[in-house]
Structure formats: structure tokens, C-alpha cells
Amino acid sequence: MRLNVRSRQALFAAAIGATLVLSGCGKDNDDANSSTGGVTLGFVNGADTEFHTCLQKAVEQTAKQEGAKIYTANSHQDSSAELSNIEDMTSRNVSALIVQTVNVDALKGDIAKAKAAGVPLYLTSVATSDMDDVLGAAVVDLKKAGALDAEWVAKDAGGKKAEVGIIAGAPGAASDLLVGGFKDALPANATVVADQPAMFNPVKAQDVAENMIQAHPKLSYVFVANEEMAFAARKAFDAAGHKDVTIVTVNGTPEGVAAVKDGRFGATVANSAMTIGDTAVKNVLGLLSKKASVDKIANIPLVLVTKDNLNDAPQYCPK
Template identity: 55%
Template sequence: MSVPTRARRTLVTSSLGTCLLLGGCAAPWESEPASAVDGRITLGFVNGGSTEFHTCLQESVERTARNNSVGLQTANSRQDAATEVANIERLIARDVDALIVQTVDVNALEGGIAKARAAGVPIFLTSVVPEDTSDVLGAVVVDQKEVGRLDAEWIEKDAAGRQVSVGVIAGAPGAASDVLVEAFTAHLPGNASVVASRPGMYDPVKARTVAAEMIRAQPGLDYAFVANEQMAFAAREAFDAAGGKDVRIVTVNGTDEALAALKDGRFAATVSNSAADTGELAVENVVSLLREEKADKIDKTRVRLVTEDNADTAPLYCPPED
């Protein structure tokens, strides 16, 4: 005999204790209210932005929910922490059984945490996870420390002991980008100096401006580490326009467009991590954990360094719809 959804929530929250709330969104709701779904789990997915990563992640969450007969409501925070909190409140009010959250800012959610605690809504995270995981239902994360390490170690190998300069174009401060950049800079060799570091906010227009200013200030720049490939393409254009064609770009994601850029020399290296895998694991693991079935509380999306030499064997970043 199946356990009613409301009873499952009580069971899960009592075993987990207080839930940690990270994330939120503000786009219109895309599915029916939870109250209209009888006898099945309904999840809320609060996405953090509209980059290719976020878009592919959402497509994967929606597809996996549909394939598993799970109700789903989605919204988008557009990189705004205040909007996150407001939309968390809205999702809680829709009586979802759990929230999957791709957060914007892990430090700006105290109010939302309190509301989730009072409502007994379990939280499942993507991309980041707190050191103390006792207050979350679970997480699927890209190991940002590993991603940063792989890109930094590629520079170490490529520089081969030469004194080199490195520029950093980060994402949005306050979440996964901070972890990524810190790991990257920590693993750079002593012969590599970070001469500039600014956020690109996961916005190609902003990243283009940052890159143009960076190459003007550092005309001899050797490498640029860019926190995602959409920004990296914009940075490439800005570097080339300002005479910085020799700047070698290392980046993150492993999209089809980036693999082509590795082959033609626009990028030097990237670290692949499938957004589709992250979304699929998130939905499947949440459902299993709510039903008290076997699942890893903290799961990881596979990461892999990709260069021109192995671009043909890189995993698909965002497989097409079925």
C-alpha cells in the first residue's frame, strides 16, 4: 500500500530535521498546482538563471519528471537573490512535496530557510552543497573544486615552467562560481600569476566588456580562465578584437559549440559536465529519497578535462529531446 504524499513529507522531514533552503526563481508557473495532482509526488524546481547550463538543466528536470509521472512546477530567479527568496515562498504556498534548487546566492536565504523549516518542505540542491548536509534532503553536484583543479593543472602542463599571466572571468559571486574560482587559483603553479579577476555574471555581454578591459590593461596576457563557455565565446571575440589572439582560454561545460572551438583553436581546454545528467539525477534521487528507497544523498555529475586531442570522445552536454 502506497504512503500518501503528505505522510511521506512528514516522515522525511522528521528524519532529516530542519531543512536548509538554497535557491529560488521568478518566472511564471509552468505546471498545475500541487493540489490538482492526486496520488503522486509534485516537485518544485527553482532555477538560477538562463545560461545554456540552466536551460539544459531545466529541460532535463522536466523530461525526467515527465518520464517518472512526477508533477512539476518551475520558475527562474534570473541571478537575483531577492527573487529567489520570494519564489521559494510561492513554491511553498503551492504545497509541493520537495524543492529542487539551483541557487543564485547561498548566503542570502535566511528568510527562506525559516519558511521552509516551518512548512516542512525538504530541499534538494544542484551544483552546491553545504559542509553540513544534515539539513538537506540531498544534492547532485558538479564538483567545482575538481573542475577548477583540472583547468589549473592543464595550464601548469601547458606553461611548462614558464612565467605566465592569467586572467579570471568569474560567474556570479556568492555560489558555485566562488568555489570554482577559488579552486582554480589554489591549484595554479607558482609560475602562473593571476593579474586580473572580475565577475562576468554568466552574461556574455558583461563578459565581453570585462575581457576587453582586461586585455587593454594586460596586453601580454597568456591565459584566461572563464567560468562558462557562453562567456568564453564573448571573451574570445573581445581578446581577438584587441590584439589578444594569443590568449589561451580555459573554461567549463563541454557544449557542442565548445568542442568545435577546441578543434579550431578558439579554446584551449574545457571541463565537461553534463547538465542533462545533473537534472536527471536530481529528479530521480529526490523521488527515491522521498519514498525512502536506496539513493545516494550526495551524488556527483561526472567531470572530464577536454582538449582538442579528446574532443571527439567527450560526453553529450545536453542531449536532444526524446
């Protein structure tokens, strides 16, 4: 059947409309401009904590500011879901993929999947020992973050013997590095008497803290792998009549800094999710365009926040 001019024009318009609908699936921003050449980025987040929420917000805002389209997905602490999310992102033909991994052991499969699809992969928070197949990384020295808290404990204890507890996050990624750095930097007079994961879940953290103080009523310090869990632990210790237990933690949110100010926490290590997300997007775009001024690995600054330097904490989350 032959189509007249008007019919061909109608079919062409319908096809264009269908294409626009398909390209808008998922979380994206459609105002890509000439500064990025229509770059489309994928971001696979690892969990649902405040850190991850702020990280995603920073990635989305910076992508929009830079004129790049962005698709996002969340693996909810499931490494198999992470691999599926990466596969989905590569099927969307993204220009590059940013990954906040669930588990560093999962990265080998993630990198291989992205490489096979010809999609450059950029990491946030951690790097791999072999970066040859990775576009780059915005790296947080998580061992140093743990060590900074341990050094504060050492100074605060002043050589006196102290029992120390650890409320970890989810095994396999950030938490392991944080806890390892904390343990390695503890002084000889501080003994770890309890070390339990709470999966970055405040409810579980409260349960862990309640059990910990019952088993070890002489606890002096507790390292908690993020501030959300630390607030839950503080509640449990206070309810049990152990307000003298000193908590050290990580994040540097406004609420966390306020808790340091009023004494609920002894210290926190500021690890700005906003800085990580902003750096990741800008560096991905720079590396894709082969800008010589952009380093493959960007080191994110850390700040130990105590009562003495509350104003030094960087902004944690985009507004």
C-alpha cells in the same frame, strides 16, 4: 434554498472544473502516474545561462518521464527572488523542492523557509556544510572543475612564466568556487594579474576582456567561468590582435567542445547540465520513497576536454 439532484450535480461538476484549473497554474505536467504516487515537484532555477536552461529542460523531461508533476520558477540571480520563489512553491504544497541556488549564502534562509513549510529541499550543483535539514544534493565539485583547468594551464605553460586573467561569473555561488579552485591549483610560474566578474553575461564578458587585454597586453591564459562568456572573450581578444591568448573554461557544450577542437579554447571542463537535472529528479523521487539504493549526495562526474579526448565529453543538454 433546497437544491434538486440535477442542481447539486451541476455545482459538483463546476467545483471539480475549478479545482482542475487551479492545479494547472504555472509550468507543470499533468500525467502523474502510480509510479510516483502523484508526486508534485518544484524547481527554482537560479539564472538564464545556457547551463540553467539545459538544467531546467532536463528536470522537466525527467519529471515527465517519471510521471511527476513539475512547477518551475527562475530567480534571475536575485537571492531575494529566490526566497520568494521558494515561498510560492511551498504554498503550492509541492512534495519536494529542487533548488539551483543563486548564492550559497542564501541557502540558510531557503532551507529554513522550506523546513518551516514541511517541504523537503534538494540542491543542485552545491551542498551545504550541514545537510541535516536537506533532503539531498546532486553535487558538482566546482573547485575541482576550476582546478582541472589550472592543471591544464600548468602543463601547457611547461614551467614558463605566464600572466593569467580571470573572467568570473556572479559573486556568491558557483563562480566563487570555480575561481577559488582555479587559483589554488595554479603553478607558481603562473601569476593572476586580473580578476573581474562579468555576471555570466556575454556582453559584460566582452567588455571585461577588452579592458583586460589593454591593461595586460602580455596575457597568456584566461580562465572564464562559462563558455558563453568565453566565446565573447575570444571575440574581444581576436579583435584586439591577441589570438595567442589561450582560454580555458567550463561547461562542455557541443559548441564549447568544437571550440576546443579548432583551437579557440585550450580546454573546457564538461559539467553536464542534463546529468545534473536527471540525477536530481530521480534521486528526489527515490529519497521520498525511501529507496535504500539512493545516496543522499550524488557526485556528478567531471571531464577535462582537450584536443586529445574530444569524444569523452558527455551530452550536455537534453534534445
